[in-house]
Amino acid sequence: MKLNTTFRYLAPSSRYHAGPGSISQIYSEAKRIGASRAFVISSETLAKTTDLNDKVRATLGDLYVGTWAGAKKESPIPSVMEGVQAVKEARPDLIVTVGGGSAVVTGRAITIIVGEDKTIEEMYTKHTQGRAPNVYRASKPKIPNIIVNTTPTTGTDRGGAAIYDSVAPHRKELYDPKTRPLAVIIDPQALLTAPLDLYRDTSLTTFSDIIASGNTGGLQAPELNPLAYADERMALELSVANLPKLVEHPNDGEARVNLCLAAILCNRASQSTYNIGGRNRTTGLGYKLRYHYAHIGQGAAGAVMLATNLRINLDLMTEGMARIADVLRIRLAGMNDREAAQTLIVWVESFLRSIGAATRLRDLNVPREDL
Helix, strand or coil: CCCCCCCCCCEEEEHHHHHCCHHHHHHEEEEHCCCCCCEEEHHHHHHHHHCHHHHHHHHHHHHEEEEEECCCCCCEEEHHHHHHHHHHCCCCCCEEECCCCCHHHHHHHHHHHHCCCCCHHHHHEEEEEEECCCCCCCCCCCCEEEECCCCCCCCHHHHHEEEEECCCCCCCEECHHHHCCEEEEHHHHHHHHCCHHHHHHHHHHHHHHHHHCCCHHHHHCCCCCHHHHHHHHHHHHHHHHHHHHHHCCCCCHHHHHHHHHHHHHHHHHHHHHHCCCCCCCCCCCCHHHHHHHHCCCCCHHHHHHHHHHHHHHCCHHHHHHHHHHHHHCCCCCCCCHHHHHHHHHHHHHHHHCCCCCCCHHHCCCCCCCCC
């Protein structure tokens, strides 16, 4: 396998604290930058069903100035703007975001909007067919942030936030690399607050991204460099080893930490292979499932379409699929790349079924007439 040795690789400077008791590192990270007013952002669900916000508040001690627990799934604009107002009133010099992907995205969007003091319409990335995206250049300083993960999310150390608008275009992207986290806390105590179904769903997002994201990254990417390949390969190995452990032993904190790390590695690789000229086909159905049906999560939507997406790309992405088969050690002696790719498709369906993930739309209660 030939890897690209002329490349750009993005390595954000966040500090990671993983393992039992790592929540206690929030205070030292805050003091390291001289923060004196720390504000907590989380979802209402997390605030009502766990005591995690209380533990973060206790860790912050005299630095704590308040909490806004209003982040919602998919980061709808009305809730984001409520958070903006809460942050403006609190005047913090540090934001601690506690939660999964939606909380992380909401916190990042709030940081961008507060810092730039402009409207979302002025700042969101405009997409015009046949042209490069028109990205707003955010130049003003941003409030530093620390993230306490409760689920695996590939959005942890990104510089952008895609928030939801009820008016098309529905997903509006705000971008500022200065909003990447100062530090990330991966404490099993925090990760164990997420229900099994949610944790499996978010872990499936990582798994699907690694396997099938040939256009923007993943192990199928046609121009992988050695660093991105190492990230993707380890992310896949962690996912394959720990998803079954999660399902069999939902309270296995180590499995949850490993799945969280897999998401971070997957995202790091994808940021370094973005816009490399991928050429795969997609039905777009995964996105429709995610937004049309409230009971279908992002991970389930990606997983149920995974084998189909591999099949429709078999001729285009044969080499990339065979590469994944080699990583998984499922290519048998004498197999050519196409045969290895076909073996991967069979393996993917079998693996997903083994962890209770749906592989057919009917398993997700999608009516045939809706198609």
